[in-house]
Structures are given as C-alpha cells and as structure tokens.
Amino acid sequence: MTLSVRFTVRMTEDEKALLEEKASKLNVNSSEFVRCATFNYDPPSPQIQVASVDWKIYHLLGQVKFELNKIGTNVNQLAHDANLSVIMGSPMQSQLEELNEFSGCLNQLIGLMSEMRSQITDSTGVKPK
Structure with missing residues (x-):
C-alpha cells in the first residue's frame, strides 16, 4: 500500500x-x-527480537554450578563430621558454625546460577545448544 x-x-x-x-x-x-x-x-x-546469547558462557555457568555442588557436598560432609566431633566432646562449635554459614552461601550461589540459566533460556525462548 x-x-x-x-x-x-x-x-x-x-x-x-x-x-x-x-x-x-x-x-x-x-x-x-x-x-x-x-x-x-x-x-x-x-x-520479536531474540537476544543474542553466548552459549559458551551459558555452559560455563553450568560447569561452575556443577563444581559448586561438589564443593557444597564436601562442606556438608565436613559439617557432618564436625557435628559428630561435637557430640563426642570435641570443642569445634565455632568451626561448625562457619561451615554451616559457608554451606548456606554455596547453596545461595547455586540457586542464583540456576536462576540465571533459566532466565537466559526463558528470555530467548531458545533451548541451549
């Protein structure tokens, strides 16, 4: 027209x-x-404009999340051992509190990374490569 x-x-x-x-x-x-x-x-x-995504960074976030999960598992094992030590009479209460706080921070980071990856896929409407 x-x-x-x-x-x-x-x-x-x-x-x-x-x-x-x-x-x-x-x-x-x-x-x-x-x-x-x-x-x-x-x-x-x-x-609709699809945002450009650097899939290498997306996958790197996944790898970092995986490694943080492994570290978190190790911290939880250390906290478990520290709890057993406290029950058996060893004075490790301050270290135990630090381990629990560190474990909470790791879990928060893992959640944030998962959320970032979800937002990337949701905002682009494209599945990861």
Whole structure:
C-alpha cells in the first residue's frame, strides 16, 4: 500500500503523548496506529527480537554450578563430621558454625546460577545448544 496523501490532525500535547504511548505499546508509529484505529485494521504483528546469547558462557555457568555442588557436598560432609566431633566432646562449635554459614552461601550461589540459566533460556525462548 502506497501512502500518498497527507492528512493533518490537531491535538493537545497530552493527547499526542497518549497517542504515542499507545502506538509504542503496539510497536507501531503514530500514523499506523491512527490508521488501524480509524479503519479498524489489525495492527501488524510485533517482530520479536531474540537476544543474542553466548552459549559458551551459558555452559560455563553450568560447569561452575556443577563444581559448586561438589564443593557444597564436601562442606556438608565436613559439617557432618564436625557435628559428630561435637557430640563426642570435641570443642569445634565455632568451626561448625562457619561451615554451616559457608554451606548456606554455596547453596545461595547455586540457586542464583540456576536462576540465571533459566532466565537466559526463558528470555530467548531458545533451548541451549
């Protein structure tokens, strides 16, 4: 469709701002929005842009998460042994508290990495390579 006729409409600044806001929500310019509203056209389908993802970094995050899980398992084993030592009368309470705090931090990091990887796949709509 060739647009060859110009038609001018006067409006307030507030109306213009509202028009531009509604048009931008549909990802069209103001003229296209007015034509769609006036002539009861369906607005064009918005083009979805998929973010570029560096899959090497994505997989590296997975490897780091795996290694953190292994470290967390070792810390949990140390905490278990420290608990047994405390039960048997060894004064390791401060080290035990540090191990438990460290274990909590590791679990939080693992959760954050999982969330980051999920957000990458959700935002792109693309499955990892």
